[in-house]
Amino acid sequence: MAYTSSQEASRKPIVLHIGDPVKWNTDLYAKFSEDFTVVRPSTEERQRDEFMKGLREKRWGNFAAIFRPFWNTGGEMGRWDKELIPLIPTSCKIFASAGAGFDWADVDLLAARGIVYCNSAAASxxxxxxxxxxxxxxxxxxxxxxxxxxxxxxxxxxxxxxxxxxxxxxxxxxxxxxxxxxxxxxxxxxxxxxxxxxxxxxxxxxxxxxxxxxxxxxxxxxxxxxxxxxxxxxxxxxxxxxxxxxxxxxxxxxxxxxxxxxxxxxxxxxxxxxxxxxxxxxxxxxxxxxxxxxxxxxxxxxxxxxxxxxxTSHNAGGTLQTHIGFEELSMRNIDAVLKGREPLTPVNKHLLVTPVKHTL
Incomplete structure (x- = not known):
């Protein structure tokens, strides 16, 4: 979904939702969508070259958060590295993702940009x-x-x-x-x-x-x-x-x-x-x-x-309860930070130069 000027007029923080739609925590997501303007790039837009082009064009506006509720979708753009991270707008305060690992994102570079990365290890x-x-x-x-x-x-x-x-x-x-x-x-x-x-x-x-x-x-x-x-x-x-x-x-x-x-x-x-x-x-x-x-x-x-x-086939965290928890914890991390509270499961907070709080 493309960002529009009417969404800017709402003055609600923008959340960039990468990956599939929320499947289980639909009531929480409905409230999440009321509090924030959620934009979700298509699968085609998430391919690395097109995604980088979209970031350069500010296609999704000056988003305040990145939301990835699933570990098996939303990673089409590849690793968040020194090529990709500088394209994130300075308005972004938090990257909250499913999964316990975070080797697919350079959390040190994110911290240098003032972005707290939150994983979902607690859910798995x-x-x-x-x-x-x-x-x-x-x-x-x-x-x-x-x-x-x-x-x-x-x-x-x-x-x-x-x-x-x-x-x-x-x-x-x-x-x-x-x-x-x-x-x-x-x-x-x-x-x-x-x-x-x-x-x-x-x-x-x-x-x-x-x-x-x-x-x-x-x-x-x-x-x-x-x-x-x-x-x-x-x-x-x-x-x-x-x-x-x-x-x-x-x-x-x-x-x-x-x-x-x-x-x-x-x-x-x-x-x-x-x-x-x-x-x-x-x-x-x-x-x-x-x-x-x-x-x-x-x-x-x-x-x-x-x-x-x-x-086994990377099955350890693979239960329905884990998937439900990934969705919920990612949303709650973003909700906390964008409303001026502390993140729940930060990975790189100790590396941040500036506070992660953001007032809604």
Missing amino acids: AESVADFALFLILATFRNLTWCTTAARSSAAEFKDCHTNAAAVSHNPRGHTLGIIGFGNIGFRIAQKAYRAFGMKIKYYDVVRKPAAQEAEVEAEFFSSLDAMLAISDCVVLATPASPDGKKLIVKERLRNIKWGSRFVNIARGSLVDDEAVADAVEEGRLVGVGLDVHDLEPNVNERLKRLREVTL
Whole structure:
């Protein structure tokens, strides 16, 4: 939808809605549309060249917010980078999006423009944590072997029934090392601690409050390699690196405890899949669960062949409740900032030079 002069006359802040229409929170969206002038570029207008042209022409006016309620649409223009971000009007105060990750937007550059970026990790924490528990259990109990054998021949069924027990373990009492102790990492810790009785260790750039640690008897590690060395299972639950560097590589895997397990529900770009395959084949890793992959939608061929490895299709956050939460949280973040309140789930607020408040 094109911006018009009549909308400018309304003097309501303009919200640029990229992606599909809101599907579930329709009552909230109706109120949202009363408070703000919502403009939504067509699919054709969201293609990178045309989108950049539209921004240069100020086709959608001096919008105050960018709203992306879905992770699978609204990204047609590609990464918000040093080529795209300078085209955003100076009137824009907030970019609120579905999804927990934010590697598709340079949040440092957005902050330099005075734009707070808000993700929706809080809306997906429950779904991702549940899925992480499945992958943790899969690595301890050889669930890929068990499920594929049951779908195969009688001989493979018998082989698995007879031999899987000797290499399967209860998670209870084992040490779970979590990389990243934000909303999702902490929720994984809560579930693993309460359901499996696991010992919680974590690595993060910032240590969490003592009360939060006490809730799951978590031990903080300032050294990632030191935590890897004592963990029976490691879960990666941290955002993608802003510099694009991988975190789990061959050199780092040399520090992981021999005979341990590895789960990734974060970002595939953080992990060297070939190095993980090497670690499985040499016996350093006896179980792996990967929901995300380096070259999605393509999955590493070596990992596909290993029965110690459970592979899923970036499904961890994929529930209806998550989608509903993405829509709602994105709208509530924009509503808060454009009405002069604090954002609910800011990612880069600490980098902002100027306040994010905007008076309606």
